[in-house]
Amino acid sequence: MAIDQSEVEQHVPGEFDVLRIKSDFPILSRTVHDKPLVFLDSAASSQKPRSVLQAMDTYYETINANVHRAAYTLAEEATNAMEAARSKVAAFIGATDANEVVFTKNATESINLIARSWGVANLEPGDAILLTHLEHHANIVPWQQLAAERELEIRWIPLTADCQLDLSDLDSLLDGVKIVSLTSMSNVVGTITPVRAIADAAHAAGAVVAVDGCQSVPHMPTDVHQLGADFLSFSGHKLLGPTGIGVLWARKELLEAMPPFLGGGGMILDVRLDGFVAAEAPHKFEAGTPPIAEIIGLGAAIDYLNNLGMEVVRQHEVALTAFALEHLSNRFGERISIYGPQSAELRGGAMSFAFDEIHPHDLSQVLDQHGVCVRPGHHCAKPLMRLLGVGATARASWYVYNNEADITALGDALEAAGEFFSF
Amino acid sequence: MSGLEDLYREIILDHYRSPRNRGELDSPPAVRVEGFNPLCGDEIVVYLDVDDSANGDAAVVTDIRIGGQGCSISQSSASMMSAAVKGRSIGEIRDLTKSFKSMMSIHEEGLDAETEPQEDSAGAELKLGDLEALRGVVKFPVRIKCATLGWNTLQQGIDETLS
Numbered sequence: 001m002a003i004d005q006s007e008v009e010q011h012v013p014g015e016f017d018v019l020r021i022k023s024d025f026p027i028l029s030r031t032v033h034d035k036p037l038v039f040l041d042s043a044a045s046s047q048k049p050r051s052v053l054q055a056m057d058t059y060y061e062t063i064n065a066n067v068h069r070a071a072y073t074l075a076e077e078a079t080n081a082m083e084a085a086r087s088k089v090a091a092f093i094g095a096t097d098a099n100e101v102v103f104t105k106n107a108t109e110s111i112n113l114i115a116r117s118w119g120v121a122n123l124e125p126g127d128a129i130l131l132t133h134l135e136h137h138a139n140i141v142p143w144q145q146l147a148a149e150r151e152l153e154i155r156w157i158p159l160t161a162d163c164q165l166d167l168s169d170l171d172s173l174l175d176g177v178k179i180v181s182l183t184s185m186s187n188v189v190g191t192i193t194p195v196r197a198i199a200d201a202a203h204a205a206g207a208v209v210a211v212d213g214c215q216s217v218p219h220m221p222t223d224v225h226q227l228g229a230d231f232l233s234f235s236g237h238k239l240l241g242p243t244g245i246g247v248l249w250a251r252k253e254l255l256e257a258m259p260p261f262l263g264g265g266g267m268i269l270d271v272r273l274d275g276f277v278a279a280e281a282p283h284k285f286e287a288g289t290p291p292i293a294e295i296i297g298l299g300a301a302i303d304y305l306n307n308l309g310m311e312v313v314r315q316h317e318v319a320l321t322a323f324a325l326e327h328l329s330n331r332f333g334e335r336i337s338i339y340g341p342q343s344a345e346l347r348g349g350a351m352s353f354a355f356d357e358i359h360p361h362d363l364s365q366v367l368d369q370h371g372v373c374v375r376p377g378h379h380c381a382k383p384l385m386r387l388l389g390v391g392a393t394a395r396a397s398w399y400v401y402n403n404e405a406d407i408t409a410l411g412d413a414l415e416a417a418g419e420f421f422s423f
Numbered sequence: 424m425s426g427l428e429d430l431y432r433e434i435i436l437d438h439y440r441s442p443r444n445r446g447e448l449d450s451p452p453a454v455r456v457e458g459f460n461p462l463c464g465d466e467i468v469v470y471l472d473v474d475d476s477a478n479g480d481a482a483v484v485t486d487i488r489i490g491g492q493g494c495s496i497s498q499s500s501a502s503m504m505s506a507a508v509k510g511r512s513i514g515e516i517r518d519l520t521k522s523f524k525s526m527m528s529i530h531e532e533g534l535d536a537e538t539e540p541q542e543d544s545a546g547a548e549l550k551l552g553d554l555e556a557l558r559g560v561v562k563f564p565v566r567i568k569c570a571t572l573g574w575n576t577l578q579q580g581i582d583e584t585l586s
């Protein structure tokens with residue numbers, strides 16, 4: 001079965017050749033408005049290497065069949081390919097048991113699963129949920145929905161001026177809290193949060209810890225046990241994988257005790273007229289036909305990243321972030337303000353900024369004419385926007401296929417935007 | 424950057440630089456409505472003073488102010504709108520809104536050179552005046568919502584006035 005794509009693109013470990021990496025991503029050779037594409041929006045969704053696209057094609061061309069429900073060869077191969085991907089995901093995040101990996105549609109569904117299954121089973125009126133001011137709406141709204149139904153209290157860890165978590169009142173914030181749900185890396189300002197320290201305090205206070213790893217899992221090594229997480233959510237499409245596939249990892253004891261989320265085929269052991277018996281985790285949480293090709297694509301994406309080495313991926317990101325901080329502030333001085341931590345070590349490669357008082361929407365429109373993709377808007381983090389005192393920011397974000405030339409191109413395009421809007 | 428000049432016409436930038444009728448009105452008596460563009464975070468507040476000594480469509484918007492923040496397209500569109508509707512009757516404003524919205528909608532026929540223009544479009548263009556400058560926005564479909572934000576908010580305000 002030719003599904004393992006790890007040999008398709010062999011990179012020498014430790015040697016980070018961005019031009020070579022760029023050539024693995026077919027889309028990066030296209031132009032926009034006759035300019036080479038400078039893709040700086042990976043925090044929203046990453047591009048996909050050829051090996052991921054090929055893995056999904058190979059699945060459809062050679063073994064396409066529904067999983068788990070037949071004895072014929074194709075179905076068995078499809079099931080094996082899907083379960084192999086589950087093992088890759090588990091190993092990628094340091095989980096010891098592949099059955100702790102639940103496939104979802106995306107991180108949003110993963111977090112909703114936690115709220116609807118664990119939350120409904122464990123939260124009583126008056127209980128508190130602790131979030132942070134950095135959160136994406138995906139890690140706010142499901143809790144607000146549940147809080148409204150169950151009369152729960154939501155509390156917020158505040159931020160310092162450079163958008164780091166202010167933990168000075170953590171102990172009192174944790175009093176009465178049953179779950180802490182927080183991002184490990186901000187999608188707006190890049191902040192890496194001290195998950196371990198918070199998890200230790202939360203566990204001591206009797207709370208469980210759910211980590212929104214959407215931004216950190218694609219960009220740095222992850223070990224759920226070192227993080228001290230009880231739940232970890234992330235999306236495949238930000239991790240070089242396809243859309244339509246997300247992951248929820250949870251400690252086995254939690255998964256076993258949690259009620260199913262969606263009901264249907266694939267999640268049962270038995271169904272009678274008077275009721276059903278749920279399957280074991282993870283299948284208990286995977287009702288219906290899963291996105292098989294996307295799961296296999298996610299496995300191929302993980303192969304690609306493992307081949308580069310996640311330590312090296314992180315080093316590249318720190319180096320590029322340091323370059324961006326320096327290049328943009330040297331070049332534009334007071335004209336640019338970059339939100340969030342000012343040291344590359346403390347942050348990921350999602351960088352929100354304000355430039356020349358040009359509205360982010362106008363800015364990104366002009367940048368697009370130069371082939372440069374940055375995202376304007378609230379980045380699904382309106383509470384954070386309010387805290388920053390803005391309605392929107394422009395955000396540039398980078399990944400393994402970006403280099404200093406891309407950042408310089410961003411600087412050139414900003415220069416041009418400044419001229420266009422100079423009043 | 425030819426495409427950009429279609430979008431950012433001089434008159435648009437002028438309204439962005441020096442927005443007309445910017446500010447607030449005491450509410451009440453003024454009607455105050457907020458509009459949001461969830462896509463880009465733009466927020467517009469419209470304040471309306473309506474002289475309702477005449478009824479329904481004959482009532483006149485005697486004063487208007489625009490607050491909030493947003494991109495050049497949403498701000499300039501709201502600024503031009505405020506200049507265009509001040510002193511007009513609700514009925515006239517309704518017509519103007521219709522003309523503006525039809526300019527902003529991407530009709531199939533707009534993409535088809537052979538189709539005749541709609542019969543009322545000449546009249547609409549006359550009335551739109553400066554607002555014509557926003558026609559280029561149609562070529563940038565994601566920005567249409569920016570251009571219509573103020574108008575939708577105004578519509579909401581008028582509905583509130585009438586109810």
Ligand SMILES: Cc1ncc(COP(=O)(O)O)c(C=O)c1O
Nearest residue numbers: 106107108136138187212214235
């Ligand atoms: C920090 C964070 N959490 C959650 C999400 C939601 O991810 P998805 O839309 O793939 O469910 C995102 C992506 O936008 C994110 O950046």
